[in-house]
Amino acid sequence: MTGAAGVADPLRVALVGSPNSGKTTLFNALTGAGARVGNYPGVTVERREGSVRRSGRAIRVLDLPGTYSLEGETPDEQVVERVLGGELPGEAVPDALLIVADGTTLRRGLGLVAQLLQSERPTALVVTMIDEVRARGGRLDLAKLSRILGVPVLGVVGSRGVGLPELRELLEHPESWSAPSIRPPDEDPAERFAWVDAVAREIGAGDTPPDTRSDAVDRILLHPVGGGLVFAAVMVLLFQSIFAWAVPAMDAIDGIFGVLGRASAQLLPAGLLTDLWIDGVLAGVGGVLIFLPQIVILFTLIHFLEDVGYMARAAFVVDRLMGLVGLQGRCFVALLSSYACAIPGIMAARSISSPRDRLATILVAPFMTCSARLPVYTLLIAAFVPAVSVFGVGLQGLVMLALYALGVLAALGAAALLKSTLLRGQVSSFYMELPPYRMPSLSLLASQVWASAWAFIKRAGTLILLASVVLWTLLTFPRVDADPSLSPKEQAQVALEASAAASIGRAIEPAIEPLGFDWRIGVGLVASLAAREVIVSTLSQIYAVGDADDFDGLRSALRADTDPETGEPSFTLPVALSLLVFFVFALQCTSTIAVMARETGSWRWPALAFSSMLALAYVASFVTYRVSSALLS
Amino acid sequence: MNPEDTASSGCGPLSDLRVGARGRLCDHPGAGPVKPRLVDLGLVPGTPLEVLRRAPLGGPIEVELRGYRLVLRRAEAACLCVNRRDAQA
Numbered sequence: 001m002t003g004a005a006g007v008a009d010p011l012r013v014a015l016v017g018s019p020n021s022g023k024t025t026l027f028n029a030l031t032g033a034g035a036r037v038g039n040y041p042g043v044t045v046e047r048r049e050g051s052v053r054r055s056g057r058a059i060r061v062l063d064l065p066g067t068y069s070l071e072g073e074t075p076d077e078q079v080v081e082r083v084l085g086g087e088l089p090g091e092a093v094p095d096a097l098l099i100v101a102d103g104t105t106l107r108r109g110l111g112l113v114a115q116l117l118q119s120e121r122p123t124a125l126v127v128t129m130i131d132e133v134r135a136r137g138g139r140l141d142l143a144k145l146s147r148i149l150g151v152p153v154l155g156v157v158g159s160r161g162v163g164l165p166e167l168r169e170l171l172e173h174p175e176s177w178s179a180p181s182i183r184p185p186d187e188d189p190a191e192r193f194a195w196v197d198a199v200a201r202e203i204g205a206g207d208t209p210p211d212t213r214s215d216a217v218d219r220i221l222l223h224p225v226g227g228g229l230v231f232a233a234v235m236v237l238l239f240q241s242i243f244a245w246a247v248p249a250m251d252a253i254d255g256i257f258g259v260l261g262r263a264s265a266q267l268l269p270a271g272l273l274t275d276l277w278i279d280g281v282l283a284g285v286g287g288v289l290i291f292l293p294q295i296v297i298l299f300t301l302i303h304f305l306e307d308v309g310y311m312a313r314a315a316f317v318v319d320r321l322m323g324l325v326g327l328q329g330r331c332f333v334a335l336l337s338s339y340a341c342a343i344p345g346i347m348a349a350r351s352i353s354s355p356r357d358r359l360a361t362i363l364v365a366p367f368m369t370c371s372a373r374l375p376v377y378t379l380l381i382a383a384f385v386p387a388v389s390v391f392g393v394g395l396q397g398l399v400m401l402a403l404y405a406l407g408v409l410a411a412l413g414a415a416a417l418l419k420s421t422l423l424r425g426q427v428s429s430f431y432m433e434l435p436p437y438r439m440p441s442l443s444l445l446a447s448q449v450w451a452s453a454w455a456f457i458k459r460a461g462t463l464i465l466l467a468s469v470v471l472w473t474l475l476t477f478p479r480v481d482a483d484p485s486l487s488p489k490e491q492a493q494v495a496l497e498a499s500a501a502a503s504i505g506r507a508i509e510p511a512i513e514p515l516g517f518d519w520r521i522g523v524g525l526v527a528s529l530a531a532r533e534v535i536v537s538t539l540s541q542i543y544a545v546g547d548a549d550d551f552d553g554l555r556s557a558l559r560a561d562t563d564p565e566t567g568e569p570s571f572t573l574p575v576a577l578s579l580l581v582f583f584v585f586a587l588q589c590t591s592t593i594a595v596m597a598r599e600t601g602s603w604r605w606p607a608l609a610f611s612s613m614l615a616l617a618y619v620a621s622f623v624t625y626r627v628s629s630a631l632l633s
Numbered sequence: 634m635n636p637e638d639t640a641s642s643g644c645g646p647l648s649d650l651r652v653g654a655r656g657r658l659c660d661h662p663g664a665g666p667v668k669p670r671l672v673d674l675g676l677v678p679g680t681p682l683e684v685l686r687r688a689p690l691g692g693p694i695e696v697e698l699r700g701y702r703l704v705l706r707r708a709e710a711a712c713l714c715v716n717r718r719d720a721q722a
Contacts, residue, residue: 069673107699108675189672193680208700224689316704320692328706329693353670430693431671431705 010051010058012092013174016080016116017100018109019066019351020435022128024048025158025444026100027063030168034451036344038306039438040315040333041066042351045076047083047091052171059171062094065351070115075358076350084119096122096174103133103140103155104436106205110196113149114184122177123151124170130155131162132436138208145203150181159441211436214309221313228317238301239397239404242294242378249293257286276472279541284468287540287554288533289460291375292453298371299452300445302340307440307448311336312432319430325412326419328352328430331361335411338368339404340452342592346599356423360415362599363609366587367411369404371456372532376583377403379536383555384576406584410616459531467534471527471541474501496542515582515618516575516625528588535583574632578625585617645717647684648694648710655683656715675699676713 015023019041028035031050037043048063064083065076072078079088086093099116101109106127113125125145133140146153152170156163170177185191200206221227261282268274305311314336315329322332330352338345345365352358369377377400385396419425480498483491496502504526505519512522520542524535536554543557563570587593587610596606644659658680675698676682685702686695693704 068670071669071673073670105699105701108701111673111675190677190679193675193677196675206700210697210700218686222686222688222695312704316688316693316695319704319706320688320690323692323706329704427708429706429709431674431703431709433674434695434702434704 010060011095011174012049012060012062013096013098013171014062014064014083014094015098015100016064016084016112017066018068018102018105018112020433021066021100021102021105021109022158023066023100024063026126026128026156026167027061029158029161029164030061030171034447035063036448036451037444038303038311039309039435039440040306040311041433041435042076042330042333042348043306045079045347045350047079047088052168055168056172059174061098061171068112070112074351074353094121096124096177098171098174099123099125101125101127103127103130103205104136104138104208104211105433106140106203107196107200110199110205111189111193114192114195115186117149117151117180117182117184118186120179122174123180124174124177125149125151125153126167127153127155128158131157131160132211132438133208136209136211139204140208141203145199148182148199148202151178159444214436217437218313221310222317227313231314231317234301235401235404236393236397238298239400240394241297242374242400243382243394243396246293246297250290253286253290253292257282257290260286272476275476276469279475280468280472281465283540284471284537285460285465287537288375288464289457291378291533291536292456294374294378295371295456296449296453298374299340299449302337303445303448303452304440305336307438307445309435309437312434315430315432316434321412323428323430325416326423326428327357327360327415328354328428329432330430331357331415334361335365335368335408338365338370341370341372342366342368342589343595346592346595349599354425354428356419356425357428359600359605360418360423362596363418363605364411364414366589366592366596366609366613367407367414367585369407369584370532370589372589373403373583375533375536377580379539379554379558380576380580383558384571384573403580403584406581410585463531464534464537467527467530468537468541471501471523471534471538474504474523475499475541514625515621516572516578516629518570521575521579525582525588528583530588530590532583532588572632574625574628577628578621581624582617582621585613585620587613643716644714646711647682647696647713647715648707650684650694650715650717652684652687654717655681656717657681659714659716671705671709671713674703682715 015027017023020039024035024037024044027033027048027050028037030052032053033050035044035048044063044065046065050061052059052061062083064080067077067080070081072081082088083091083094097116097119099113101113117123127140127142130140140155142153142155154163154166154170156167184195221230261278264274264278264282268277311333315333318332319329322328331349334345334348334352337348342365345368346362349358349361349365352361381396381399385399388395390398475496477500478498480495486494501523502519505522508522508526509519512525517525523542524538527538528535539558540554543554543561558571561570562568593606593610596609597603600606650656658676658678680698682696682698684694685697688694691707693706694710695702695704
C-alpha cells in the first residue's frame, strides 16, 4: 500500500449512477485503469476496483454497473443494490458514495440521485459532460445544486480531464463529505419526479436545448432505407480493409519472424532446443501474431462504433428483426460485441432483463464471428480464394463478409429455435436510452484498441505458446532415424509421419475424412478445441517442419502441398471451404465454455451448446465439401 | 384505429401517436409488466413527451422526454396512456 502512514484500511468510495453517465471513464481517469467504456447504456456489468493515483492517501474506488433505480431487475443492476446494502459476500459496504450524473440528462438522472440521497453515508455528486451542456447552449448552476442537496457537487468532463484535479482533491477526504441533509420524496415515483422537476428548474437543467447534431446524423442513420445502406457500406469497407490495408503491416511482421528464424538457424547450435525454438515457438506464435494488423482494424471499428453511440441505434434498428426470432434489440448489442470476442458478448447479456432472452443470447453468442476466427478465415481465404474483383469489390473480402453473415444467420436461427422450444416464454420487452453521438477522443480510442490488441498478443504469448510447444512435442516425438540418403525434406516427412501427433490425427481421420480433412487437419482440429487460432499455428508447424529457412508463406505452402502417394494437391478449394464452414459453426474455445458455465450457473448449457454446435459444424462441413467438390470437379 | 380519432378526446395509447405528436402522460398510465422500469426512466403522470420516430414494420418508437431520448417497443408504448396535444403546441 502506498498511502499515508497510519491509515490501516483504505477508504472505499463507490461510483454509482445511471447507465452511460460516464462512471467508467471517470474510474479510468482516476485510477489509470483501462476498463472498457462505450457510449451506450450497459457497458459495465460487473463491479471493478482500483486505487486513486497521485493521491496523498490510499483511496479505493469502486466502479459499479449503471442503474436507473435502486430496485434493479437485471443481474448487473442488482450488483449495485447488493454492494450498497452490504449483501455481497466478502464485500465491505463502501465508506462513501460518489454519485455520477450526466449533466445533459439531469431531469431524469436526479430521480436516481433522490433515491441515493436516502443513504446515511457521506455523499458527493459529480456532474459529467458539462462541456456538452455548454456546447448545446445550456447552463447548470452547480453551486445552487450543492446548496439544495446539501452535498458537494462538482462538474467534470471525464474524457478530457476537465475538473479532475478538483475531483482528486475532493476524493482525499471522503469522510468529510456531508451526509445528505435532505430526504427527497422516495416512496412515490410521481412525487420523486415532481421534486426532480423543481430542482431542475432551480438550477437551469430544463433549459438545455436538444442536440441538433445528433438529430441530423440520426436522420440519415435511422432512416428506414438509408440507415441500412450506410450500415452495409461500412461492413463491406471493413472487410475490404482487412485484406487491403493490413497487408503491408502483415508483411512486416512476417518479415520480422522470417529474419528471427533465419538468424536463429544460423546462430544457434543444431539440436532439439533450437528446433523447439524455431519450429515450435517461432512458427507457432509467429503464425498467429501475423494477424495482429487485422485484429487492430477490426477492434478500431468496433470500439469506434461503441464510443460514438451507434450501438444503441443498432439496437433500435434491428429490434423488429430480433422480435421475429423472439429476442430484442438489447440482445443484438450483446451479439455485436461478440464480433470482438464471445466472452464480452456473453457478459453484456447481463443487462438483458428477461432471463430466457439472456440465456438464449448467451447460447448463440459463440456463433458470431469472433476475432479468433479471423486468422483462420484470412489464411484460408488468402490461400484459396482468387484475388479477383467482382463488380469492383474484391472477391476475398466478399467471401469474408459471407462467412460473417453465415455466423449471424446461425445465431438468429439458433435463437429462434431456442425461443420456440426450450426457452419459450412471454414476449420480451425492449427499452433503451439513445445517447447523443459523441466524438470519441482519439487517445481514448487508441488506448482501447491497444488494450484489445495487447490481450491478443498476451494470448499468443501464453495460451498459443503453450499449445504450440505441446504440439511441437507431439510432432517431434517419438523420434525416428530416417534414411540419411533421403533429402532433408523427405526425412522430415518420415519423422512427421511417425510422430505422436500423426497417430492422434490418424485415429480420428476416419471420422473427418467425409469432410475432406486428412490427419494433419485433424491434428489442427483437435488442437483448436483449446482456442480456434491454434489451428493456424498447428498448420504453420506442420508445414514448416524441415523448412526452417523458408519461413514466409504458409499460404503458398498450403497451396503447393501434394499428397505423397497420388501427387494431387492435398489442400484444395473444397477442403478449404469445408474447413471454413466448420469454423463458422463449431464452439472451439475453452474460455467461452468456462464463462458460459459461470454465467448460466450450470455446465448443462455449455455442454448443450458445444455438442449441438459441433454436430452442426460436422453436417455443414460435410455438405459444403460434397457440394463444392461436385461443382468444381 | 385512426390515430386522429384520439386527437382531442383525452387519453390514448402512446403507440398511436404520430411522429411529431406531443402529449403528457395521463394520471393513470396503463399497467404492464415493464411499467415499474418505465417509471424509473421518468415516465410518471404529467410528464410531457414527443414522438420523434417510428421504426418501420411495427418496430420500436423513439420518444423525447425529460431532455433525453428513449426507444421502446410499441407493445410497451401501448400500455402508456397519453393526453395528446396539438403537434405544433
